[in-house]
Amino acid sequence: MFTRNFQYPAPVQAGDKVAILSPSSGLPEIFPDVYELGLQRLRDLFGLQPVEYPTTRKMHSRPEDRARDIHAAFRDPEIKALIASIGGDDQLKVLKYLDPELIRANPKPFFGYSDNTNLHNYLWNLGIVSYHGGSILVHFGRGGSMHPDTVTSLKQALFTRGEYELKPALHWTDEPGDWRDPEFVRKEPHMFPGEGWTWHNAGEVIEGTTWGGNLEILDWNMRANRYIQPVESYAGSIFYIETSEEMPSALEVYRILMCMGERGLLKQFPAVIVGRPKAWDHNQPFTAEQKARYYQEQRDAILQAFHEYNPAATIVFNVDFGHTDPQLILPNGGKARIDGVQKRIFVTY
Template sequence: MRPDLTLPPKLTAGDRVAVVSPSFAAPGMFPAVHELAMRRLRDEFGLEPVEYPTTRRLGATARDRAADLMDAFADPGIRAVLATIGGDDQLGVLPFLDPAVVTADPKPFVGYSDNTNLLNWLWNLGVAGYHGGSTMVHLGRGGGLHPVSAGSLRAALLTGGDMELHPVEVFSEDELDWGDPASLNRAAPTRPSPGWTWHRPDRVVTAPTWGGNLEILHWNLAADRWIRPVEDYAGCVLLLETSEEMPSAPEVFHMLRNAGERGLLAQFPAILVGTAKASSLQRRTASDERDGYRAEQREAILRALDHYSPEAMAVFGVDFGHTDPQWVLPYGGLVTVDGPARRVIAHF
């Protein structure tokens, strides 16, 4: 595995942080949610957000979004970079980024979904980041911050230390309409959590993480230029989760099969699989459909593992990725997956 990942330093109260939109500029479409998130960043975390020209600019070019990222990383007064939300075209931003700017002053980058592109790009440079914590989704959450999401983001940015993850009792995958002012004051409806399911829990693995959103990883594999030789991932913990687009079980298997044929799946002794999102604003599903979707996805992943990585340990239903609450996890930092004790510990 990569031996040289740099863990950017923690922040202190009063530090300035960049708030950027490397993908979709959701703050421009839903400014009330964005402003709520910025107030909470100040009031709950003691950090001072700094916006950039494309933070609220809908339709900004990839070159302009890249310029904002480079300005944020180049500014010594900015001590972290937070993505507002994901999207679907961040891959086109990567060619306009300058590795030398980032490695001169490594800073924590926080995001997930389409921001898997940037997390992977930073990982390739040897800079660790954090998977999760997009400001619009979890800082702008209707009804208040969730202690799981806020606590793990605080550990990532400010306090550090070890944090043991645990299954949550209830969760939500039902999105609220940000265009409705009432969404600012109420939380989305919840349902009982599916809990964790362990597969081959016969070992203890402490290792750097890599991975993220499966659909984005699949794009990176297709582009090829952003993926390192498979041996560089040997021994890492794979993070794996799917988005609100809800890829079917056959699609999930095919994406993992492609990674397996490349020799990539065989590199990971342990895999954390996020609670699969099974409903969205565009596609509301019934309760039994959601349970069935998650079961079918789990079987698709197990089918791929049985063929390409039969000894791998996996934990399904971990609350990270496109779910609420969301554990913010190290990306390139260490995670311990303790199968015999059924424990997962994030080392911040």
């Protein structure tokens, strides 16, 4: 079912209905206040009408039921886009229930990250551009207010089509508030000053089609060996990766990339965009020193893997997408331009 002819679905317009789905975890059932805050911001800041489905607020839904809701959202002509409520850890089991022809016949923008990398990869194989980023609970429902960089990027990806420049955040965090805190919705998270991006092998301008997502989920896709295409299918693509709140060790990151390298995958990518790694979690509250060590060790692991399998690749580190805040939106299957001369990144929504 693979095609390299990518199609950008039509953008949404103010007043449109958008599907709010839980293709992974049904956490809106457990954190309804945060979820409702996210829905209200979708209405107030974006002018969109959220439409829920039977599994949207239901934990532990069967994979086939989640697939049914995905089908319903793609099939309904009144629904103009799909947004995931949150990620999870078992969306891979949903894919076998999806009807590729139904989805291909009704292309629509899909927004999500983390475990939603599974659906992004599935859509990539169908030739449909999707959008890595955005979730109702995490980004729309952010404590205090939505990060302005996230709002700007989301609005561009939702409502426009054309080239957009990604820029380093002036302030960022990987220490979100606690959803269990009754004061969460009023508290802004603790922010850190931005330090810009780090470039490796900069010096040329590279253009290509994006492919990637959360590194751990891409690893699962490779292990399942059902949704990864022959390596030559990715030739010339711009690879983008980020790691989750589970904070995989540098050794694990290296081993995942090593296996991709042995498969012949890493040498297909002339450029790589690496998301700022999340190095703090409520279950692992790293100190500043531990964070700095984690960042450096992950960077070294990525550099080592590419030194072995694709030493000429341009790599940009600490780009603001993935599991940190703010979250810039990356088109999956869309166009990107990595300008290593001026050290700028452009994507096409």
